[in-house]
Amino acid sequence: MENVTPSHYIVLSLCLFSIGFLGVLLRRNLLLMLMSLELMLNGINLALVTFSRSSLNLDGSIFVFFIMTVAAAEVAVGLAILVALFKKRRSVFSEDMNVITN
Amino acid sequence: MEVMTNMDAFQVFAEDNMWRQIWPELSLVLGAVLVLLVDLFGPKQQKKSSLSGSLAVLIQAFLLVYHLLDYLLLNHTFERSSFSGMLCHGFQGDIARTFFLLASLCVSIMGNRYLFLNRSRVGEFHHLTMVATAGLMLLCQSNNFIVLFVALETVALAFYPLVAYNTNSEKSLEAGLKYLIFGALSSALLLLGIVFLYGVGSNPEAWGASATYDNSRDYLSFEYVGDLLFNNPDNLFLRGGVVLILSGLAFKIGAAPFQIWVADVYHGSPTPITAFLAVSSKAAGFFLLLTLVNGPFFGVSDFLLPLIGVVATFTILFGNLAACTQQNIKRMLGLSGVAHAGYLLVAVMASMHFAGDSDRAVWVVYFYLFIYLFASILIFAVMSLAHFENTDEDQQFEHYQGLLKKHPWIALSLLVGIASLAGIPPFGGFIAKLMLFNVAFEAKLHWSMVSMVLGVVISIYYYFGWIREICFQPKPKFDDEEKDQDLWLRLDQIGLIKFTIICFAVVSFVLGIWQGPFGDAF
Amino acid sequence: MSLQQIILLGSIFIPAFSAIVILLFFLNNERRAKEIAYVAFIFPFAAGIILFLNFDPLNDGYSHEILFERMGLHELGITFHLGLNGVSAPLFAMAGVVGMSAGIAAIHSNADRKSLYLALLSFMQSGLMGIFASVDIFFYYLFHEFALIPTFLMIGIWGGRDRRSIALEITIYLTLGALISLGGLVALNVMVDSAKFDFPSLSNAILSDGLGSSTQNKIFGLLLFGFGILVALFPFHTWAARGYECAPTSVSMLHAGVLKKFGLYGLIQIALPLLPEGGQSWGAYILWLALGNVLFVGAVTIAQNNLKSMIGNGSVMHMGYCFLGLGVCSSLGASGAIMLMCAHGLSVSLMFLLSHYIHLRSGSLEMNEMGGLGGQTPILACFFAAATFATIGLPGFGNFWGEFAIFLSLGAQEGHFVFLVLAALGIIISAIFGLRAMARIFYGTKTDEMIAYQKNKKISDLRSKEILPAAVILLPLLLLGLWPKMVSDGIDTNVSSQLSILNEEGVGDYALPPCCPPQVELKKKAPPLMDSIKPENGGND
Incomplete structure (x- = not known):
């Protein structure tokens, strides 16, 4: 078995990112959409750590901390809005969010 | 030979943290916290204006005046980077600060009326607005991709609850959720772009790029990325990274193909927040775009120019055509804002075209943004005078019928705002478009000019359609059609908004005829 | 500032200022608004x-000039420069005349919300005076817009059917x-590197x-297509x-009398002298499109039954001559x-005015529902006859001189003879619709x-x-019509000097028709602005 090189990590992170991306676009459940957003950000975290490690530079790892903070705050706000919406609409599916029309 | 101890290194590092340079942002954040505390612990009032609301307006007005005086009297002509190259203070930073403070002040004024009519909580609104403004001001002074990202996310995170502020209204919540999902998606794209740039920058040989100077540079600073891109304009990863970053920005501006969220989010959010989005968010995107394409991305501008050209044309045409079909005013304003973003993209292209001498095109962008600020705030302020029974979102054209007869002053100010946006002389919007035409012609962007002309002609349809509703006699209704509710009641408590409206109407008119100091700096 | 400069400045600002005063204070006080409007139009x-x-x-230059340099946008060369030259002075006077007439007609009309109507009309008048008074090209454009x-508001609020x-x-x-x-103007400004954006500096x-x-x-x-749309060139x-x-x-x-002349004035004063080669290459197309105006729209005019629609189409047809x-x-x-523009502005606005009076007396504008009005209103009939003869281009009115000069110019160059013949058909066309309208x-x-309409009303003459x-x-x-010299002297001096600056051949011979009274010093071409500099062809492209 060959060695695991940084390229493998990059491919993995891109896979995570695209799974998350497609998840946001294609999922109907809003909770799962939020989860897919988190997945994207985690894919990016992985890529950053890999690049940081492979060039022995700490900037990337520090950036990861910022991203994690932002992701946490985002999901907090997102869940708060989702809960408020759920109280009104009694549903977490995106096709029930159709009040705004022309 | 001196050896630097740890403490010496720290001292050198700490000296570069010039906190005095960011005193507006710091005081704004402190003011935000103060507003929140006052709202929490202050006296409970049921009267027309709450203490924290007035406090917020006062703090921002004071900051704006002080900043303007500070800027105009002390001649700041330097460009200085501080915080070890994280922030860059200069002319653009000061213009951006003035812009955002002014916009935020007007949003707070409108917000007070909205919160009073809606009986919502006051403190959080102003806190979030002020924090968002501080973030915007920092964003436009960033010199490093980490600071860019953090500031951008601060702004975005402050906006999500603001858009969803009216928790009693499903439309508001739904708009907030849509904005969050789209916004998070685009910031993830932006982040991926930054990661690509970092990846290639930190280890250039591994990814087929040639190394730049020494390795002790900050890999995510604008200078380093600029050098990297200048030396390797053909690298696929780098190009991909640049395109992804610009896609993330295009979301904020509302450029095609990332403009799907605009109509719905503008529709659902409360009117002052729609104004905030339309003006500040878009302006931040453009300040940032200007910084990026004339700074780090300068090396790939041959590749970017046709790309931005296609995006601009598509944006202009889509924005104008889609706005023609809208019945709801906020949706129409949102899509017309998309069209204006398209025009501004043409100016950005012109600035890329003039390599070292992009001052004229950059100045056109600034001037256009300010004129857009005046006209949009004017229109949204008039819209915020309308009083709905339950929710605020559904202002249709029919609600404005015959306004000229009922309230001529409001109608005339609204007319000035619409005419300025449409680019009709003798208002400021025409001068902005004229300067834009000039700069675009000098940059030989002929096809973009053709699409701009088409766009402006199409926009006459919906702008003058609104004027038609305001001024002409309404179509006679059948007896069994229900009467639309008359929104224009409760016009007694509008002192500060009236002042804002009249101020901006006069400014829009005067700038159309005499540009004075603004034109000289051009 | 001399008295004349003050009058020039005032003629633009007093109507605008009175409009603002009406809007601010007298929106509900119609009597006062009318008094202010009198000032706004008489001045x-x-x-x-x-x-x-x-x-x-x-x-051959500008007189009564006023110049304000620091208007901003210095880089684009925009200044606030007013002045009158040989071509714009008669047009300026025509704008004032038509404006006063339209204003007085509006004051005595029975429009509702008259104060707002008069305010908007005063704004329009201010713009019209500014168009012909400005030397700077940007402000010329601004005053038009x-x-x-x-216009939009007035048509939409006080117009006829389908006005919205x-x-x-x-x-x-x-x-x-x-x-x-x-x-086109921006292109001109950018491609020509001049300090100020007005005609003398550009040339x-x-x-x-x-x-x-x-x-x-x-x-x-x-410029041709832009201004052409504004002047209703066929097919626009x-x-x-x-x-x-x-x-x-x-x-x-x-609008028909004055505002439409904006485009033609721009073409003759700016486009033709500054871009002579452009003019030569587009010349044939202009002639064919103009013929479309004359013949095609002329035929449409004959088919019209509605009086105002006939006058409107007729004015489009006469723009074809220009x-x-x-x-x-x-x-x-x-x-x-230019001569035709002056005269046509007067004649077409007179026609519209009279159509309004006819409408008051006969209840409709459809000509097949009218007849025999001449017995009741002989003075109106006289005026209408005069206006019709002017429109046809009979001698005695200014239109004749303009059309005659145009036909002469067509005939003076070979190859344009067919245009001359076809354009002369236009006179027959105007005679047909004009006289038929009068007869009907x-x-x-x-x-x-008409009998039903007039049954209970007292129909009086004017x-x-x-x-x-x-x-x-x-x-x-x-x-x-009787003394064209008062206008044509100034026009000739200006046009011939302008057109000869950039075009060495001094295009077209100025030949006097033998029946005119002798005009002094006409053959003298004004000296070009810079004697020692010859125009170079093949500069920047």
């Missing part, structure tokens, strides 16, 4: 007459034309640097008739076009509809307050 009229009489026709919103949609339609169409011409700059021929073609094309003419039919009388008078004069690219043709309205027996606006227009028209 430009007086200013126009005074400044025109004080104008020295042998001066100044009138766009008032026609107002929007006309605004979109005119904005398209305005933007295309703005593109100096082109003299020293030269402008390539393909650039000239493109810029001239943009459809907005005009619909708009004039629907608009209230005063608006039709001001374009013919332009397309020949000679000083005779251009002078004829004033002669013959009354139709049933009262004195109705005669005043009509006479105010008719007198200059007669004066122009």
Whole structure:
């Protein structure tokens, strides 16, 4: 078995990112959409750590901390809005969010 | 030979943290916290204006005046980077600060009326607005991709609850959720772009790029990325990274193909927040775009120019055509804002075209943004005078019928705002478009000019359609059609908004005829 | 500042200022609003007459100049520069005359919300005076657009049937034309590196640097189509008739009489002298399109039954003559076009005014529902006859001299003979629709509809307050027809000097028709601005 090189990590992170991306676009459940957003950000975290490690530079790892903070705050706000919406609409599916029309 | 101890290194590092340079942002954040505390612990009032609301307006007005005086009297002509190259203070930073403070002040004024009519909580609104403004001001002074990202996310995170502020209204919540999902998606794209740039920058040989100077540079600073891109304009990863970053920005501006969220989010959010989005968010995107394409991305501008050209044309045409079909005013304003973003993209292209001498095109962008600020705030302020029974979102054209007869002053100010946006002389919007035409012609962007002309002609349809509703006699209704509710009641408590409206109407008119100091700096 | 400069400045600002005063204070007080409106319209009229009489026709530059340098946008060379030259002085006076007439007609009309109507009309008047008074090209454009919103509002609020949609339609169409011409003007500003954006500086700059021929073609094309849409050049003419039919009388008078001349004035004063090669290459197209105006729209005019629609189409047709004069690219043709513009402005606004009076007395504008009005209103019939003869182009009115000069210029160049013949058919066409309208309205027996309308009303002839606006227009028209020299001297000096600056051949011979009284010093071409610099062809492209 060959060695695991940084390229493998990059491919993995891109896979995570695209799974998350497609998840946001294609999922109907809003909770799962939020989860897919988190997945994207985690894919990016992985890529950053890999690049940081492979060039022995700490900037990337520090950036990861910022991203994690932002992701946490985002999901907090997102869940708060989702809960408020759920109280009104009694549903977490995106096709029930159709009040705004022309 | 001196050896630097740890403490010496720290001292050198700490000296570069010039906190005095960011005193507006710091005081704004402190003011935000103060507003929140006052709202929490202050006296409970049921009267027309709450203490924290007035406090917020006062703090921002004071900051704006002080900043303007500070800027105009002390001649700041330097460009200085501080915080070890994280922030860059200069002319653009000061213009951006003035812009955002002014916009935020007007949003707070409108917000007070909205919160009073809606009986919502006051403190959080102003806190979030002020924090968002501080973030915007920092964003436009960033010199490093980490600071860019953090500031951008601060702004975005402050906006999500603001858009969803009216928790009693499903439309508001739904708009907030849509904005969050789209916004998070685009910031993830932006982040991926930054990661690509970092990846290639930190280890250039591994990814087929040639190394730049020494390795002790900050890999995510604008200078380093600029050098990297200048030396390797053909690298696929780098190009991909640049395109992804610009896609993330295009979301904020509302450029095609990332403009799907605009109509719905503008529709659902409360009117002052729609104004905030339309003006500040878009302006931040453009300040940032200007910084990026004339700074780090300068090396790939041959590749970017046709790309931005296609995006601009598509944006202009889509924005104008889609706005023609809208019945709801906020949706129409949102899509017309998309069209204006398209025009501004043409100016950005012109600035890329003039390599070292992009001052004229950059100045056109600034001037256009300010004129857009005046006209949009004017229109949204008039819209915020309308009083709905339950929710605020559904202002249709029919609600404005015959306004000229009922309230001529409001109608005339609204007319000035619409005419300025449409680019009709003798208002400021025409001068902005004229300067834009000039700069675009000098940059030989002929096809973009053709699409701009088409766009402006199409926009006459919906702008003058609104004027038609305001001024002409309404179509006679059948007896069994229900009467639309008359929104224009409760016009007694509008002192500060009236002042804002009249101020901006006069400014829009005067700038159309005499540009004075603004034109000289051009 | 001399008295004349103050009058010039005032003629633009007093109508605008009175409009603001009406809007601010007297929106509900109609009587006061009317008094202020009198001032707003009489002052430009007086200013126009005074400044025109004080104008020295042998001066080929600008007189009564006012210049404000620091208006901002210095980089684009924009200054606030007012002045009158040989071509703009008669047009300025015409604008004042038509404005006063339209204003008085509006004051005595029975429109509701009259204060707002008068305020908007005053804004429009201010813009009209500014168009012909400005030397700076940007402000020339600005003053034209100044009138766009008032026109939109007035058609939409006080117009006839379908006014809501026609107002929007006309605004979109005119904005398209305005933007295309703005593109041309911006191109001119950018390609020619001159300090100020007005005609003398531009011609100096082109003299020293030269402008390539393909650039000239493109810029001239943009200006032609932009201004052409604004002047209802065929095939972009459809907005005009619909708009004039629907608009209230005063608006039709001001728009058809004065505002439409904006485009032609720009083409003759800016495009033709500065871009001679562009003019030559587009000349043939202009002639054919102008023929379309004359013949095609002329045929449409004959088919019209509605009086206002007929007048509107007729005015589009007469613009065809002006374009013919332009397309020949000679000083005779251009002078004829200007002369026709002055006279046509007066005659078409007189026609619109009289159509309003006819409408008051017969209840409808459809000509097959009218008849025999002449017995009841002989004075109105006289005025209408005069206006019709002017429109046809009979001698005695100013239109004749303009059309005659245009036909002469067509005939002077070989290859244009077929245009001359076809254009002369236009006279027959105007005779047909003009005289037929007169016959149907004033002669013959009354139709049933008219009898029914007039049953309980007292139909009187023109009262004195109705005669005043009509006479105010008719007198200059007669004066122009009987003594054209007062206008043509200035026009000739200016046009021939301008056209010869950049075009060495001094296009077109100025040959006097033998029946005119001898005009002094006409063969003298004004000296070119810079003797020592020859125009270079093949400059930047």
